[in-house]
Amino acid sequence: MADHRAVPRYDLLSPEFFADPHPTFHRMRTEDPVYWHPQLNVYCLTRYEDVQLITRDPRFSAERTDYYVNVAPAPMREKLKRYDEFISHWMVLADPPRHTRLRGLVAKAFSPQAVEGMRPLVERIANEMIDAVRADGRMDVIRDIAHPLPGAVIGKLLRIPSEDTARLKQWSDAVFTLIGAPAANEELIEIGHQGVLGFEGYLRELIKERRAHPGDDVLSQLLLAEDQGSVLSDAELISTIAMLLASGHETTTHLIGNGLLALIRNPDQMRKLRESPQLIDKAVEEILRYNGAAYQASRRAREDVEIRGVRIEAGQIAFGLIQAANRDPARFPDPDRLDILRKDNRHVGFGAGIHFCLGAQVARVQAQVVLNTIVQRLPDLAVAEPRLEWLQSFLVRGLRALPVTFSA
Structure with missing residues (x-):
C-alpha cells in the first residue's frame, strides 16, 4: 500500500516536475535506475534497457487494472470495479492468448494501406483548420488544431x-483522467465512472445501428472481423472502440502539441524542416524520442525479478518511464538535443514488444501532415505565453494549451 507520509527521494508529483521532468530523470538514471517510490507504490525504471526488458519479458504482465481498487475509498470501490472491468478489455492491458486474439481482430481494420489512405483526409482537415485561423496571426494549437483534428x-x-x-x-x-492520475480519489473515480457510462450508452446504440446498416468504416469491419472463428463480444467491442477513441485522441493531440513546441524552441531544426519538408518522417520520429506523448509503460511482475540488484517482488508494479528511456545517454548520443537528422533512432515512444501501439502509424500520419502543414504555411511561429501548463498525468505528457503567434 502506498505510504503517502513517506518523503520520496525524487519529486514526481509537483507541477514543476511535470513541466520539466528531465533533470529528475537524469538523476534517477544515474543514482537509482530502479527506484521504489513510496507514494506511487511502484518501481520507477528510467534506463532504456530496463524499459525494453519489462515490456518484452514474459515475467512481467500487462494485466494491472486493479491498481487502484484496494486503496480506493470504500464507497467508491463498486464504481471503480465497473471502470476496471471496462478497461480490462483493452488489448494494452491484456496478456497472451487474450491479447493475441484481440489484437489479431482489431489489426485487420488498420492495415498499412488503410492507414496511408487517411493522409488526404488529414491534409484536407488540417488545411481547413489553418485557413480558419491564418488571418488572425495567432491561435491555441491545442484548442484549434491538435485537439479537434484527431x-x-x-x-x-x-x-x-x-x-x-x-x-x-x-x-x-x-476515462484518461483517472487512468493517468497519480492516485484515485472520489472525484476522479466519479469522473472515470461517468466516462464509462457515457461510452457504453452511446456505443451500444451505435453498434446496433451499424449492424443494421454496415459500411466500409472501421466499426463495420470490426463487427465483421473473424480470426480462426473468433469474434469480438459486445463488451469487448464497446471497450475496444472506446480505447481507439481515447488513445487516438490523447496520443495524437499531444504528439502534435509537443512536436510544434519542440520545433519552435529549436529554430535551427524548424528551419531544416521548412527548407526540406521531405524530412518530416525523420522529424516526427525524433519528436517521439525527444518529447513524445506517451509517459510510461507499466507492468506487474508475475514472479520475483531482480533488475540491477533490486528485487521486484511478484505482484508489484513497475513503471517503465518512456520519457526517461528516450533520453538515456547510454542509448542516444547527446540525448537532450533535438536533431531531426538523428540516425539509429529506435525510441520507445510507442512502447515495445507485443504491446507496441497498434495506432502508431495513424498518429504518425496525423503528426506528419499537421506539423509539416503548420511549418510550411505559418511563418515566424513563436510561443505567445512565457509559462505553459503541463498535464499532471502519468499516462500522457502534454500541454493544456499552446498559444502561438505567426505572420498573418
Whole structure:
C-alpha cells in the first residue's frame, strides 16, 4: 500500500516536475535506475534497457487494472470495479492468448494501406483548420488544431456524426483522467465512472445501428472481423472502440502539441524542416524520442525479478518511464538535443514488444501532415505565453494549451 507520509527521494508529483521532468530523470538514471517510490507504490525504471526488458519479458504482465481498487475509498470501490472491468478489455492491458486474439481482430481494420489512405483526409482537415485561423496571426494549437483534428479523423474512420465528437472527447478525457492520475480519489473515480457510462450508452446504440446498416468504416469491419472463428463480444467491442477513441485522441493531440513546441524552441531544426519538408518522417520520429506523448509503460511482475540488484517482488508494479528511456545517454548520443537528422533512432515512444501501439502509424500520419502543414504555411511561429501548463498525468505528457503567434 502506498505510504503517502513517506518523503520520496525524487519529486514526481509537483507541477514543476511535470513541466520539466528531465533533470529528475537524469538523476534517477544515474543514482537509482530502479527506484521504489513510496507514494506511487511502484518501481520507477528510467534506463532504456530496463524499459525494453519489462515490456518484452514474459515475467512481467500487462494485466494491472486493479491498481487502484484496494486503496480506493470504500464507497467508491463498486464504481471503480465497473471502470476496471471496462478497461480490462483493452488489448494494452491484456496478456497472451487474450491479447493475441484481440489484437489479431482489431489489426485487420488498420492495415498499412488503410492507414496511408487517411493522409488526404488529414491534409484536407488540417488545411481547413489553418485557413480558419491564418488571418488572425495567432491561435491555441491545442484548442484549434491538435485537439479537434484527431476526433474529426477517427470520427470519419468510425462513421460517427460530427456533432457527436465533442461528447466522445469528453468521455475520452474522463476515462484518461483517472487512468493517468497519480492516485484515485472520489472525484476522479466519479469522473472515470461517468466516462464509462457515457461510452457504453452511446456505443451500444451505435453498434446496433451499424449492424443494421454496415459500411466500409472501421466499426463495420470490426463487427465483421473473424480470426480462426473468433469474434469480438459486445463488451469487448464497446471497450475496444472506446480505447481507439481515447488513445487516438490523447496520443495524437499531444504528439502534435509537443512536436510544434519542440520545433519552435529549436529554430535551427524548424528551419531544416521548412527548407526540406521531405524530412518530416525523420522529424516526427525524433519528436517521439525527444518529447513524445506517451509517459510510461507499466507492468506487474508475475514472479520475483531482480533488475540491477533490486528485487521486484511478484505482484508489484513497475513503471517503465518512456520519457526517461528516450533520453538515456547510454542509448542516444547527446540525448537532450533535438536533431531531426538523428540516425539509429529506435525510441520507445510507442512502447515495445507485443504491446507496441497498434495506432502508431495513424498518429504518425496525423503528426506528419499537421506539423509539416503548420511549418510550411505559418511563418515566424513563436510561443505567445512565457509559462505553459503541463498535464499532471502519468499516462500522457502534454500541454493544456499552446498559444502561438505567426505572420498573418
